[in-house]
Amino acid sequence: MSTLAAFFYTVLFRTVRVLIAPRAGTNPTWWKQVAEADRLDPSPETIVNQFQASAAELAAGLHRDNYVGGVDVQARLGDSRDLPLEARTVGGVITSPPYCTRIDYGVATRPELAILGAGERDLKELRDQMVGTPTMTGKRGTAEQWGATATAFLDGVAAHASKASAGYYTNYFRQYYAGMWDSLAELHRVMKEGAPAVLVVQDNYYKDLHNDTAKILGEMAIALGFDRAERHDFPVIRNRASMNPRTRQYRNKASAVESILVLR
Ligand SMILES: C[S@@+](CC[C@H](N)C(=O)[O-])C[C@H]1O[C@@H](n2cnc3c(N)ncnc32)[C@H](O)[C@@H]1O
Incomplete structure (x- = not known):
């Protein structure tokens, strides 16, 4: 185009x-x-x-913005879990992976998809391919590989007394982290030795349990062969959870932390 x-x-x-x-x-x-x-x-x-x-x-x-054209840019489409790139060819990555908050990125872009002529079948197919989709795809991954923080969080969710914790929510979180594990494995494969991958991630809470996504992804990256996972935190003043009065049932302060995770 x-x-x-x-x-x-x-x-x-x-x-x-x-x-x-x-x-x-x-x-x-x-x-x-x-x-x-x-x-x-x-x-x-x-x-x-x-x-x-x-x-x-x-x-x-x-x-x-004084936009200067003339830079050679190529946009290519692919799945983060199966990148169409050769091993050790990438000099740097900046990315904002899906949040672990059950946002449905397919439904969020329904207006644009309609303009492009996508029907309900295309939408369903796209939703099921998204990392972090709230629809259930049956992918659960191998949680034992993901590190201590992921294990503790998933055990906490599975044992939580609130409705659907052991069922839907445990499956949702496993599906999200399974997708992120495969994506980080692909990043590690395509990146040059020592090149940085910069990820923006946000934490959140499942009821009273801290879902520290940055920590979990950092531990995953080390398990996958990255040498270092550096983290820089920034508090987020307003997010959706802090506007929901029901979250108060579990915590009196509903704030989120946005982290920049630098993997090498
Ligand atoms: C937090 S948003 C980042 C949005 C981006 N910064 C932008 O401005 O468009 C996460 C994005 O990851 C995309 N995504 C979900 N699963 C993916 C996958 N398997 N491979 C590549 N991208 C995916 C979603 O469609 C969504 O646009």
């Missing part, structure tokens, strides 16, 4: 996001299919005006 076509696709995504805003629910990552009676019916004029406004806004953003 040309850069110009890519630009106008982005404009189209933005246009649709603005026009459907009145149908957004309280959860910004969950798009429901609306009932026939609730369908929006913007006039062609409204659509064209928003398209022009979005194009102007995005173009202004590019110019404001």
Whole structure:
């Protein structure tokens, strides 16, 4: 796709996001299919005006940042658990892997997928391929390999008295960490000796149990052959858990920590 076509696709995504805003629910990552009676019916004029406004806004953003083209960039698509790259060829990685918070990245991008012509079948298939999908795919991995922190957390979840802890939630966390284990194994395979991989990760709580994702991924990385896992923490002031009054039942302070994990 040309850069110009890519630009106008982005404009189209933005246009649709603005026009459907009145149908957004309280959860910004969950798009429901609306009932026939609730369908929006913007006039062609409204659509064209928003398209022009979005194009102007995005173009202004590019110019404001003094964007310099002319750098040779290639975008390729792949699965983090099966990278289409040769071993020891990558000089650096910056990545923001899925959060372990049951965000459904397929549903979160439903508007863009609709624009690209994806149907419900494509959406389901995509959701099932996501690391951290809240849909159950049956992948459980080998938790014994993942380190002491993962083991303690998973044992705590499995033994928790609250509903579905031993079933759905234990399976969800195992599925997430199984996907991350395979992804870290791939990173280790493709990276050059000593090259840095920088990951942004957030911790969270399952009821009263700390799910220290940065610590668990750091231990996994060492088990997979990385030499070092350095961690830098930044407190997150507002996140969804801190807005949910029910989390107060288990903790009186619902804050999250965002960590930068540097693996070498
Ligand atoms: C925390 S978000 C990061 C979003 C990114 N920073 C951006 O601006 O688009 C995690 C992303 O990982 C993607 N993802 C989930 N499973 C993946 C997989 N197996 N391989 C590659 N990406 C995956 C999700 O679609 C989601 O966009």
